[in-house]
Amino acid sequence: MRDHGSVTSPTPGPRTPAPSAPTPRLIATDLDGTLLHDDKTVSPRTVAALAAAEEAGIEVFFVTGRPARWMDVVSDHVHGHGLAICGNGAAVVDLHGGAGEHRFVKIRELTVPDALDVVRILRATAPGTTFAVERTGGLHHEPTYPPLHLGPGETVAPAEKLLAADFEGASVADQPVLKLLAHHPELDPDEFLALARAGVGDRAAITRSSPSALLEISGPGVSKASTLAMCCAERGIAPTEVVAVGDMPNDMEMLAWAGTSYAMGNAHPEVLASATGRTATNNEDGVARVIEDILAAHAPAQKLHQAQ
Known part of the structure; x- marks a missing residue:
């Protein structure tokens, strides 16, 4: 999921740690x-x-x-x-x-109320955003979420349902939410990241590691x-x-x-x-x-x- 083509110029070898630096542990x-x-x-x-x-x-x-x-x-x-x-x-x-x-x-974990807030904000500020929910037991996603690395047995439903207290019964609903994933089909990845961070504020930590406009959203400070x-x-x-x-x-x-x-x-x-x-x-x-x-x-x- 990484962007391997950001820098194409020849690169030097690593910089050797200075002799005064402590031995890494x-x-x-x-x-x-x-x-x-x-x-x-x-x-x-x-x-x-x-x-x-x-x-x-x-x-x-x-x-x-x-x-x-x-x-x-x-x-x-x-x-x-x-x-x-x-x-x-x-x-x-x-x-x-x-x-x-x-x-x-x-x-x-990312608490369900915080996750629902993020979904609400991104639906308003970046229409067309689709979501997936990563729980400890696996990934569940919306119908239009792109099939990036999806596995078998994943539930497909709107994010609000995926985050509901009665989602798939206690066996799934009780699994902590580790990440919320948000994808936009048109926005530039860095533009989407900046837009989401501005809108969500300190409700969650937002970053990216994909060459596409796919954001990874964790609990505050995580x-x-x-x-x-x-x-x-x-x-x-x-x-x-x-x-x-x-x-x-x-x-x-x-x-x-x-x-x-x-x-x-x-x-x-x-x-x-x-x-x-x-x-x-x-x-x-x-x-x-x-x-x-x-x-x-x-x-x-x-x-x-x-x-x-």
């Missing part, structure tokens, strides 16, 4: 357009780099807009802790269970950055000890929060401006290059830490 990486190649695979070089980081005592968090059910692509590469931040920060998920067995560790900050605080990890990598607007807060951050060579122009460094494109294994340089720069300190 956690690497936070986006998936689509970042860790994954365009064909949605993880390259052998990246697999090796992820394993080497974990072996060196550096935790790796996958931080993505994807729902938990789309995480099988990296479940075999989680190593140690096995946690991922999904839904742009709406959920922390334990991936150890394998396909279909992912366990929600933390949920930061973002990749805020959930990553919570997870790091629980581990006693400071922002200065975090390296983050991403490519799209939904990564910007995370890149600004981390002590060291890299925009992919294929990143959205605004993302390039928000990161402290820049790496190669996703198809050129930009994340692996960042990890390799980190390990090379801090190898003596890591060996000392392991010896102690």
